[in-house]
Amino acid sequence: MVDAILLILREVLEAALIITMLLAMSRKLSISFNWIVPALVLGVLSSWLLAHYAYAIADALDGTGQEWINALLYLSVILSFIIIGLIIAPLLFSASLQEKYLSFTDNSIKPHKTLLLVCSIFAVGLSLAREVAEIWIYLGGFLHQQDLLQSALTGGAIGLGIGMSLGVITYYLLVFISVRRFFIVLFVFLIFLCGGLSMQIARQLLQIGMLTSATPLWDSSTIVNEHSWLGELLYALIGYDSSPNAIQVIFYWIAIIPFLVALAWNWHRRNQASSTTSI
Amino acid sequence: MKSIRVFLVVLLVAIVTLANFAAAVRGYLGSMDEAERLFNKRLLQQVDLLDYLLPARYQEYLQRPAPEIFPALQKSEQSGSSPQIADLQFQWVSSDGKLLARSAAMPDEIITDLKTGYQFVNFNHYRWHVLVAAAANNSGWYLLAERDDQRYRLAESMILQAVSPMVIAIPLIGFVIWWVLGIGLKPITTLAKEFHAREATDLRPIEQQDMPNELIQLAQSANELLRRLESSFIREQRFSADAAHELRTPIAALNIHCENLLHEINPAPESAYNLQQGIKRMRYLVEQILLLNKTSPDHFMSQFMPVNLTALTKQVAVSASEALGEKSLNIEFEGNECWVEGDTAALETLINNLLGNAIKYTPPNGQIILHTWLRDDEVILEVMDNGPGIPMEQRNRVFDRFYRLHGDRHDSGTPGCGLGLSIVKQVVDLHQAHIRLTDSSFPSGLLVVVTFAANKKRENNL
Known part of the structure; x- marks a missing residue:
């Protein structure tokens, strides 16, 4: 049962955090939540397809299909998050964001609304596709072992419950903070999430030998073990890996550079604007 | 927050779920540890049982060239295929390391070192819990073994009976919270409905009987506002009526004087005609302003x-x-x-x-x-x-x-x-x-x- 809890919690927590963050973003920007419906439909349908054709996918491309699909899904999610990050970056430096909600009609996001929503749908849908497919496959394995099924289902329900509850509580915590503080939290979350996902891409490519593996740069498993509760939480939040190698670290930096550039660029623009105003 | 009820239900269910499931996990892990201790104690009891039976035959078994093999026990029908009990296997080894006897599922080799205590050993494709204990009267060693997977399933099947209801209870708790909050928030809904159903002209104070303390202050403030609004309407109506009378009379008088003027001065100057036009315009304007005031939704008091x-x-x-x-x-x-x-x-x-x-x-x-x-x-x-x-x-x-x-x-x-x-x-x-x-x-x-x-x-x- 503990295995089921851990596996499902790990998948659900990551998906719940992504959904929570993007829903809170919609709330802060006064955008309707309707986009979540196509995102969930996309997620559930594509996860079912991935789980149903899991064997065919795994056998494709000389047995590397699964890794390629995973890498592709991770990449799409990262790109969606990078676009969202670039759109929201200017908000980090707006001085007038002390209130709880931002009126959609007078914010700088307005021209990019469609792009923002499309990216949110893809980010949630494709994240769910990968996470939920793993849950389908895991629980599907117990269908023929009736004596273990109850244990797996109970564990699954507990993992799902804990993950979703944490998501809900996080959502309300985020809703009650000011817009500016929220966007700082969201931006930092996106940076770590994209960094973590990019390390997963590197891991997939290392597994199929597309990249040559090197010795790990460090091993922090003695401090936080990847398979401990804290390790799972950190994995979900920042893609924690206790013994990453150089390739993974390079991928991490490539993924977070757009965010850092957007941050620097908007900071520079704000400074320029304020110096012009003072003149 | 769009709905207080949805907010409270979602948040309370999330908190209850989190606390409940965290307790379930904690309980599960604690119970599994306790079950482990119980199983180990049971192994120790088996040692006592073997001590009653075997040491007396130590010399006899020592003389035998091959170890005695105890046949597998015939399980009763009720046990079925599910692991109602964990299989217990044993080996009896002499003090100098010779295998004297074993149960049917044990191998002929001694499965582990003869060091007293509990340990894990892998054989026959399974992982086993093994207890090595010295036999009574210096008659060698007992090695008692139980399959780990059977133990685990047995313990889990018992603990799940306690954990599963906690999971099933969550939707029920959610429903109860939804229902109870509905009752708790009813005074707010009733108050809102009362406000909504009122005609714009209905300025009666709100009934405060049976109202919860939290809403009494709101109702009092609303009643105070309604009272001020009503007196303001009455003042306004009185003013309109007075103004209508007070304005119409001098304008009518002005008009008569102006017409008299036009008759008295012949030919009348251009200014006198302009004056008459101005008075007409003023009369029209006053009438229109009074009409605008009378038909404004805030002041309209008539019944359709x-x-x-x-x-x-x-x-x-x-x-x-x-x-x-x-x-x-x-x-x-x-x-x-x-x-x-x-x-x-x-x-x-x-x-x-x-x-x-x-x-x-x-x-x-x-x-x-x-x-x-x-x-x-x-x-x-x-x-x-x-x-x-x-x-x-x-x-x-x-x-x-x-x-x-x-x-x-x-x-x-x-x-x-x-x-x-x-x-x-x-x-x-x-x-x-x-x-x-x-x-x-x-x-x-x-x-x-x-x-x-x-x-x-x-x-x-x-």
Whole structure:
């Protein structure tokens, strides 16, 4: 049962955090939540397809299909998050964001609304596709072992419950903070999430030998073990890996550079604007 | 927060779920540890049992060339395939390391080092819990083994009986929270409904009986506001009535004096005629402001009743005959008898203002057409003229107060103050009707279409 809890919690927590963050973003920007419906439909349908054709996918491309699909899904999610990050970056430096909600009609996001929503749908849908497919496959394995099924289902329900509850509580915590503080939290979350996902891409490519593996740069498993509760939480939040190698670290930096550039660029623009105003 | 109930239900269910499931996991892990200890104790008890039976035959077994093999036990039918009990296997080894006896599932080799205590050993494709214990009377060692997977399933099947209900209870708890909050929030819903259902003119204080403490303050403040509003309305009404009287009387007097002046001075100077025009304009303006005030939704206190719109329209047209005659305007009326739910005085003002505008802006010898139609559930009042009309881009603005077409350059030659259509709009809104300005079917001119909901009862009776 503990295995089921851990596996499902790990998948659900990551998906719940992504959904929570993007829903809170919609709330802060006064955008309707309707986009979540196509995102969930996309997620559930594509996860079912991935789980149903899991064997065919795994056998494709000389047995590397699964890794390629995973890498592709991770990449799409990262790109969606990078676009969202670039759109929201200017908000980090707006001085007038002390209130709880931002009126959609007078914010700088307005021209990019469609792009923002499309990216949110893809980010949630494709994240769910990968996470939920793993849950389908895991629980599907117990269908023929009736004596273990109850244990797996109970564990699954507990993992799902804990993950979703944490998501809900996080959502309300985020809703009650000011817009500016929220966007700082969201931006930092996106940076770590994209960094973590990019390390997963590197891991997939290392597994199929597309990249040559090197010795790990460090091993922090003695401090936080990847398979401990804290390790799972950190994995979900920042893609924690206790013994990453150089390739993974390079991928991490490539993924977070757009965010850092957007941050620097908007900071520079704000400074320029304020110096012009003072003149 | 869009709904207090949804917010509370979602958040409370999340907190309960988190606490409940965290407790379930903690309980599960604790129970599994406890089960492990119990299983280990049971192994120790088996050692006692073997000590009663085997040491007496130590010498006999020592002499045998091959170890004695105890056949597998026949399990009772009830145990079935599920692991109701964990299989117990053992080896008996002499002090010098010779295997004396074993159960059927054990191998011929001694499975582990002869060190007292519990340990894990893998053999026969399974992982086993093994207890190595010294036999009584210095008669060698017992190695007792239990399959780890069987132990685990047995322990889990017992613990799941305690954990599963906690999972199943969550939807039930969610439903109960939803239901209880519904009851708890009912006074708020009731208060909101009471406010919503009230007519704009109903300023009675809110009943505070059986109201929870949290809402009493709100109700008290609301009652205080209602009381102030009511006295303000009364003051306003009194002021309007007084103002109407106080303004009309001096203006009427002024008018008489002015007419006397025109008779007395012959020929009358141009200024005297200008004075007469000014007085006319002032009288019209005062009348319009008083009407605007009377029909404003905040002050409108009258009760609606069925009104024969057709008869009312004809009556207004007849009373305007003098003005129509002055400009030699031709007026036509067509339509069937229509009844609407409304206030006669307000509707009369509406028709009067629409017809007044048509008369004002239609050139001499022009044409005005009045219609009242009943179409399905709607009553339509149309006023059409062949005057200059209103340009498309200004049609929305003409309902603004004091807005006059072409601003100050307006040259209709008739008194006007830009309030007529504002009053019309106000009356239309009061009756929840719609007004539309469009092109007339003449080469030029305006068609005003006002759509009311038909008074069904009246129509059915006719």
